Amino acid sequence: MYFNEALGALADPTRRKILKLLSKRNLSAGEIGRHFDITAPSLSHHLSVLLMAGLVNQSRQGRSLIYSLKPGAIEMVANKLLAIIKEPNK
Amino acid sequence: MYFNEALGALADPTRRKILKLLSKRNLSAGEIGRHFDITAPSLSHHLSVLLMAGLVNQSRQGRSLIYSLKPGAIEMVANKLLAIIKEPNK
DNA sequence: ATATAATTTAGTTAATCATCTAAATATTTT
DNA sequence: AAAATATTTAGATGATTAACTAAATTATAT
Numbered sequence: 001m002y003f004n005e006a007l008g009a010l011a012d013p014t015r016r017k018i019l020k021l022l023s024k025r026n027l028s029a030g031e032i033g034r035h036f037d038i039t040a041p042s043l044s045h046h047l048s049v050l051l052m053a054g055l056v057n058q059s060r061q062g063r064s065l066i067y068s069l070k071p072g073a074i075e076m077v078a079n080k081l082l083a084i085i086k087e088p089n090k
Numbered sequence: 091m092y093f094n095e096a097l098g099a100l101a102d103p104t105r106r107k108i109l110k111l112l113s114k115r116n117l118s119a120g121e122i123g124r125h126f127d128i129t130a131p132s133l134s135h136h137l138s139v140l141l142m143a144g145l146v147n148q149s150r151q152g153r154s155l156i157y158s159l160k161p162g163a164i165e166m167v168a169n170k171l172l173a174i175i176k177e178p179n180k
Numbered sequence: 181a182t183a184t185a186a187t188t189t190a191g192t193t194a195a196t197c198a199t200c201t202a203a204a205t206a207t208t209t210t
Numbered sequence: 211a212a213a214a215t216a217t218t219t220a221g222a223t224g225a226t227t228a229a230c231t232a233a234a235t236t237a238t239a240t
Contacts, residue, residue: 007101023175042229044188063186063237074175078168085113085164132199134218153207153216
């Protein structure tokens with residue numbers, strides 16, 4: 001999980017909705033796309049941002065790319081956020 | 091606290107450092123500025139982003155503007171982040 | 181090996197963002 | 211009320227971002 005990139009990724013409602021969808025079950029890019037009114041390339045971009053931030057994992061299954069939440073990643077973002085103001089220093 | 095704006099505000103290292111400074115004590119814009127190598131207008135912009143996001147409060151004291159953490163705001167961001175993946179729906 | 185399906189990459193465009201300089205506003209001091 | 215101090219607002223610029231269309235890639239099915 002890359003903190004800075006993760007926060008940038010999370011600062012977009014579309015990407016947060018993708019994460020919520022993935023919290024219920026793993027989904028292919030195409031399945032995710034059906035929940036949005038954007039083109040496939042735009043969705044692919046968002047998935048790439050989430051991937052680069054270390055918030056999701058990708059795996060291939062036939063011709064589909066399956067996306068899943070990276071376990072503990074969002075929890076870690078939340079914790080590091082709290083650490084900013086709670087820890088003595090760093 | 092405006093969730094979307096707050097995440098955008100937090101996605102910047104300078105602004106996170108400002109929040110960390112404010113977690114130790116309330117500071118004027120000028121005092122904050124001494125910790126960074128940016129111009130006063132740039133700092134003012136960052137403070138405005140934090141203010142608009144509902145993460146900090148502003149109050150005047152003489153000719154200084156004192157900034158302080160908005161109590162509970164960052165905790166609320168962290169909680170809403172966790173809620174994305176933990177709550178049944180919404 | 182060719183066609184189809186799923187998805188990404190390439191390249192463009194419009195919008196947003198961080199930064200700067202210069203000017204304006206608010207407050208205190210002389 | 212004029213000067214000095216603290217900070218913001220205005221306006222410009224270069225960089226990043228989200229979206230699109232068109233083309234390329236990867237894998238299955240005929």
